[in-house]
Amino acid sequence: MIEIRGLRKTLNGKRVLDGVDLDIHEGTSLVIMGPSGTGKSVLLKHIVGLFDPDEGDVCVEGMSVPQAGGREIREIRSKISYVFQNSALFDSLTAAQNIQLGLPADHCRHVYAMTDPLVLEAVSLVNMGPEVLALLPSELSGGMQKRVAIARAIVGRQKYILYDEPTTGLDPVNASVINRLIAQVQRETGSTSVIVTHDIESAFFLGDRIVLLSDGKVRASGTPAELRSSPDPVVQEFLHPKLEEEMIGE
Ligand SMILES: Nc1ncnc2c1ncn2[C@@H]1O[C@H](COP(=O)(O)OP(=O)(O)O)[C@@H](O)[C@H]1O
Numbered sequence: 001m002i003e004i005r006g007l008r009k010t011l012n013g014k015r016v017l018d019g020v021d022l023d024i025h026e027g028t029s030l031v032i033m034g035p036s037g038t039g040k041s042v043l044l045k046h047i048v049g050l051f052d053p054d055e056g057d058v059c060v061e062g063m064s065v066p067q068a069g070g071r072e073i074r075e076i077r078s079k080i081s082y083v084f085q086n087s088a089l090f091d092s093l094t095a096a097q098n099i100q101l102g103l104p105a106d107h108c109r110h111v112y113a114m115t116d117p118l119v120l121e122a123v124s125l126v127n128m129g130p131e132v133l134a135l136l137p138s139e140l141s142g143g144m145q146k147r148v149a150i151a152r153a154i155v156g157r158q159k160y161i162l163y164d165e166p167t168t169g170l171d172p173v174n175a176s177v178i179n180r181l182i183a184q185v186q187r188e189t190g191s192t193s194v195i196v197t198h199d200i201e202s203a204f205f206l207g208d209r210i211v212l213l214s215d216g217k218v219r220a221s222g223t224p225a226e227l228r229s230s231p232d233p234v235v236q237e238f239l240h241p242k243l244e245e246e247m248i249g250e
């Protein structure tokens with residue numbers, strides 16, 4: 001379980017997180033929704049210790065992330081993988097080598113990445129054939145790069161997978177392929193998923209629970225059905241933006 005308690009963070013003089021409390025239960029999928037710039041990525045980065053809170057705590061299975069020393073932070077990170085917003089693949093490495101990087105440091109790296117059984121299994125879990133393994137990221141479409149990034153996140157069988165805007169920048173068809181893939185990975189590996197998105201359709205498709213971040217706080221939290229029927233005008237405004245705003249956004 002991951003517990004976030006009273007998390008506060010100010011960046012460049014701006015209070016980005018203003019007392020966030022959140023529980024992430026094992027084997028479930030939690031979606032963190034909210035407009036751009038509300039601190040969703042900053043929140044995810046606190047879970048893996050890429051940011052230190054000004055106040056509050058993040059505990060991964062009882063271990064405090066901000067208080068963790070080198071050995072503990074490695075132990076915490078060995079339980080968590082992270083799919084970054086832009087896929088963040090290494091340009092000069094093949095798909096196979098990128099995926100192999102997701103394996104723990106003690107994995108035998110002398111195994112040729114293309115024939116590493118764990119790499120082959122991960123690539124098949126993201127519904128790609130082994131023929132992509134020799135390709136460089138520049139030879140893959142955006143959707144395929146995202147699948148390689150997800151394969152890298154699942155190859156080490158970490159318990160928690162954090163996805164930062166996994167469908168942003170993809171066309172609707174590829175976005176729906178990736179959403180179905182995230183749900184499939186969750187089912188087949190029993191992992192715990194935390195998915196950050198500002199896409200309402202993805203949120204309702206993926207979340208066992210959804211939280212809406214607004215002004216640095218959890219404004220609402222519940223099942224998709226509970227969020228849909230929330231009387232809170234801020235929730236309804238986020239779920240049903242006015243037409244003019246949608247048109248400006250395009
Ligand atoms: N490394 C950083 N240094 C300074 N400010 C940052 C940093 N990362 C994010 N911010 C600021 O924190 C706020 C929230 O950013 P972010 O978490 O990326 O939003 P989003 O909800 O879109 O993911 C923004 O105002 C952003 O400019």
Ligand SMILES: [Mg+2]
Binds near residue numbers: 040041042085164165
């Ligand atoms: Mg972000």
